[in-house]
Amino acid sequence: MTQFTRRTLLAATAAAVAARALPAFAAAPHSFKHGAFDVTVVSDGHLVLPISFLANGAPPDERAALLKAAGQTGDQYQSPTNITLIRSGSDLILVDMGSGDRFMPTAGKLWDNLKAAGIDKGTITKVIFTHGHPDHLWGAVDELDDLVTPDATFYVSAQEWDFWNGDDAMRGLPAERAGFVTGARRNYAAIKDKVKMMKPGDDIVSGLSIVDTPGHTQGHVSLALAGGDGLIVGGDTLTHQLISFEHPEWRPAADHVPEQAAQTRRKLLDRLVADKSKLIGFHLPYPGVGTVERKGNAYRFVPAA
């Protein structure tokens, strides 16, 4: 073996070892300025979900064709999880907290990825939750059920809080997902002394308001950031880069109130087209930032990056 190939091999081995040591998803955070805000998207990793989850009852051939166009074949697909971080004056605002370490091994990478990006989680002042599903809420606590950001103030949609804590929480959820209710209650209990209830129309800081986008869950909300043509942090209103835009009427299995979720998708899509606003989609291909155009009777997501 020559010196050159031996060195190359050693370097390649070291790189492979380093790659294994990294979090599952370690792309550099995506940052941009929007009006008075500095916006950064950080990955929490990804979920692995059955393909059927994307659109219950959709015509199988049409669905398969769209999934193929998205590069998704087989029985399962990877759904990215994009967390938005907003700097506004002296506030550092996190939108959702990822899965934590009790949902899926491929997710819960937010804190590692923030650290790798040089962002100290202790400097987060506010956390706004779009809704109470595991991949958005369960990262609030660590393995001992202690708050990961104990100094932050938490903002939860009052309707969402009441839903998960109420007697009707099982309604609209398949029985096998009873764990979602337990998990939501565990995380809500951990933040209860630091939580502020919010409702659509509220301003959290100047230029950052809460938008009513119900249906995915009963109290699901999005965020609107003023500046330029606007920016919507859409949570799980639009969850797939092709299906949600070309067939907003199709019904993802995760939607609690399917008819309302479909109406909300169209309403938000119309707004995004009319305003030419930017969108950050939690489950769109990382970093999930783009704009929306009309395409025939439907829509098209145009990634910004």
Ligand SMILES: [Zn+2]
């Ligand atoms: Zn989600």
